[in-house]
Amino acid sequence: xxxxxxxxxxxxxxxxxxxxxxxxxxAHHLIDLRVRVVGNDRLQEVDTGFPFVNLSSCxxxxxxxxxxxxxxxxNGLRDAQVLWVPVSRIRMRLAIMDQVEEGLSEIFRAHxxxxxxxxxxxxxxxxxxxxxxxxxxxxxxxVFDRLCHFSMNLIKPICADETTVLTSPHNDLNxxxxxxxxxxxxxxVADGAYSLGGTAxxxxxxxxxxxxxxxxxxDDSHSLSVTGAMGEGYARSLMPDQLNPLTTIVASxxxxxxxxxxxxxxxxxxxxDLTVRFGGPLAWSQWPNSAGLGAALASIEIHKSPLLxxxxxxxxxxxxxxxxxxxxAERGDNxxxxxxxxxxxxxxxxxxxxxxxxGFYTSPVFFPVAExxxxxxxxxxxxxxxxxxxxxxxxxxxxxxxxxxxxxxxAVA
Ligand SMILES: *Cc1c(COP(=O)(O)O)cnc(C)c1O
Numbered sequence: 201x202x203x204x205x206x207x208x209x210x211x212x213x214x215x216x217x218x219x220x221x222x223x224x225x226x227a228h229h230l231i232d233l234r235v236r237v238v239g240n241d242r243l244q245e246v247d248t249g250f251p252f253v254n255l256s257s258c259x260x261x262x263x264x265x266x267x268x269x270x271x272x273x274x275n276g277l278r279d280a281q282v283l284w285v286p287v288s289r290i291r292m293r294l295a296i297m298d299q300v301e302e303g304l305s306e307i308f309r310a311h312x313x314x315x316x317x318x319x320x321x322x323x324x325x326x327x328x329x330x331x332x333x334x335x336x337x338x339x340x341x342x343v344f345d346r347l348c349h350f351s352m353n354l355i356k357p358i359c360a361d362e363t364t365v366l367t368s369p370h371n372d373l374n375x376x377x378x379x380x381x382x383x384x385x386x387x388x389v390a391d392g393a394y395s396l397g398g399t400a401x402x403x404x405x406x407x408x409x410x411x412x413x414x415x416x417x418x419d420d421s422h423s424l425s426v427t428g429a430m431g432e433g434y435a436r437s438l439m440p441d442q443l444n445p446l447t448t449i450v451a452s453x454x455x456x457x458x459x460x461x462x463x464x465x466x467x468x469x470x471x472x473d474l475t476v477r478f479g480g481p482l483a484w485s486q487w488p489n490s491a492g493l494g495a496a497l498a499s500i501e502i503h504k505s506p507l508l509x510x511x512x513x514x515x516x517x518x519x520x521x522x523x524x525x526x527x528x529a530e531r532g533d534n535x536x537x538x539x540x541x542x543x544x545x546x547x548x549x550x551x552x553x554x555x556x557x558x559g560f561y562t563s564p565v566f567f568p569v570a571e572x573x574x575x576x577x578x579x580x581x582x583x584x585x586x587x588x589x590x591x592x593x594x595x596x597x598x599x600x601x602x603x604x605x606x607x608x609x610x611a612v613a
């Protein structure tokens with residue numbers, strides 16, 4: 201076979217490895233659920249009427265059903281008199297789009313572009329980094345962290361058509377420093393907070409940036425709004441007010457931010473137009489719609505108010521309670537995600553199914569999302585979980601894992 205094929209992607213392999221676990225999850229009634237919202241963190245299955253607490257939601261601050269955000273969405277729609285103006289934003293845009301970008305730029309201390317999704321932002325930005333159009337000087341060698349989110353890995357083959365692309369071991373500062381010594385310019389691509397818990401070694405990376413001119417791209421979807429005085433996210437919160445010219449951050453506005461769409465944080469206005477014009481999906485016919493933009497304006501106001509701090513505090517309290525009951529590698533971590541490792545994939549679905557019958561949905565995760573042999577329950581804690589529910593949930597996790605996995609890596613605190 202052509203040796204240029206399957207350098208960065210192999211669906212045969214990925215599907216053969218991943219699909220049996222999806223089938224198992226389906227057999228345990230853990231996917232394809234039809235639901236309606238019946239409370240803050242509560243859903244109800246439409247077909248059975250079964251109510252449950254959703255511990256698999258990225259709405260870490262519980263903002264998605266905040267009345268101000270819903271009202272914002274309605275106002276956005278009412279003021280625009282249209283959900284959607286299907287023309288490229290290069291040509292024209294609703295005035296509310298500028299208001300949202302100005303608001304995001306203020307709270308995140310960067311030049312912000314609002315996008316339809318975080319993945320569209322990534323698809324737009326990464327190839328322009330690879331071709332050196334978002335930085336001065338030479339095209340960089342790109343180093344992707346091995347555990348980068350799928351939305352970044354998806355763009356790897358496109359980047360590899362512009363420059364050399366390497367994959368680093370997870371969070372390996374030595375590997376990145378060696379690359380910086382070897383190549384005149386390196387761009388490192390990573391998550392700020394990872395989907396399976398844990399964060400990037402941002403402080404060490406900033407040191408490498410100072411020393412070697414390392415370009416940094418972070419996708420901080422999981423920590424936006426959750427971390428930082430203005431909810432700017434984990435990576436941005438560790439950076440100076442003026443974003444280094446060698447830094448770009450993208451994040452989803454559909455997670456803790458409480459809205460929909462995504463954001464790109466750029467260091468200056470200089471690359472704004474180029475990013476929009478040549479960023480592929482950023483310039484096609486969809487940009488955030490009027491309801492999404494109205495919701496974003498309302499969320500920006502919440503980010504500027506004491507409510508943000510209050511919700512961040514509640515989330516920390518809930519995480520501290522969970523950590524006091526269940527031992528995970530992420531204990532005490534900045535992220536809202538905890539991975540309770542079970543090990544065996546089938547046992548993971550079985551335990552997850554039993555926990556669901558007790559009224560809590562947590563997603564079982566397997567290879568290739570989790571590392572081989574490290575299947576487990578991905579628990580996503582929120583500000584709007586109440587402590588009694590969390591206590592009942594921890595009882596279930598403790599009881600089931602102790603009873604079922606004799607040599608599981610789960611340790612009960
Ligand atoms: C959820 C997530 C995405 C996808 O966000 P969309 O806005 O749905 O495109 C991308 N990257 C990371 C790290 C995520 O967690």
